[in-house]
Amino acid sequence: MAKPSESEAALQQTADLLHSASIRVLRRIRSVDAATGLSGPRLSVLSVIVFRGPLSIGDLAAAEQVQPPTISRMIKDLAHEGLVRRRPATHDRRVQLVSATAAGRRLLNRGRQRRVLELSALLETLPPSEQQVVQAAAEILLRVAT
């Protein structure tokens, strides 16, 4: 590993801080998520389904960075719990289009609300100037991190 230049070192320090901060933020949220009654992975796929509309199994697998069989089974379970509905696409009956039921949307939105409130409580302890820094950083990262 070559010796990094000064600016590279600064970049790496920022990267390191960002890594740790992201971990802590999500760790904080995880505890609150338990209240939904869904596991992390299920909550995550339900979220994709709710916000990115009807979607095939394959698209869901790509979105979750997971293999199709994993999604296939989760959708079966979520459908059985009435949170999600699936039907063959009209243009290609191999693909299953998955969408959220009203119950699925309700559950997700309540969970999302709890999460947001948990983080809000954290941000509330900051002076407004720092809140703005956090917001600006989040916007920057959302722009560049796919």
Next chain:
Amino acid sequence: MAKPSESEAALQQTADLLHSASIRVLRRIRSVDAATGLSGPRLSVLSVIVFRGPLSIGDLAAAEQVQPPTISRMIKDLAHEGLVRRRPATHDRRVQLVSATAAGRRLLNRGRQRRVLELSALLETLPPSEQQVVQAAAEILLRVAT
């Protein structure tokens, strides 16, 4: 749910952005982590062991927000792979103190290096002013989010 005031709404928007940004940052890192040959959970406990020194099973469980049996089994496996070592504490022979081996530290540091470089590549595309915003935000969040 009561109607939020204007500042509460702003806070919630920031919280929402922060949530999404954190997810995307960690998702980006996950792909790189696969190169270590360790799963996410194992990498995570190894990291805690390396950076927080010798630690009991119970402390590790608390750090990872997981029940002790989960850690107990993972430590058994990591020890078997030579990445970690455990021995009874001298002052209380019920507790097992876990520490990293040289091999464990090497593996972790290489992985950490890869992660940091991956994020650095992302940050590099930003103008310096935005890099500073991200760094400032990360520092703020590390301060308030345990």
Next chain:
DNA sequence: AAACATTCCTTAGCTAAGCTAAATATTAAT
């Protein structure tokens, strides 16, 4: 000091979520 209670860890056994390989069904192409 003996008995009881507590604490730390492990074992056993379950479920969920990840994987690969192989099967099925539909569509596309030759």
Next chain:
DNA sequence: ATTAATATTTAGCTTAGCTAAGGAATGTTT
């Protein structure tokens, strides 16, 4: 009409989470 390709499912394995129950060491009470 076959053959190839694609989308999903099924089957079977591993890892990681859980709870319940047990063993060993330590603390507490009488």
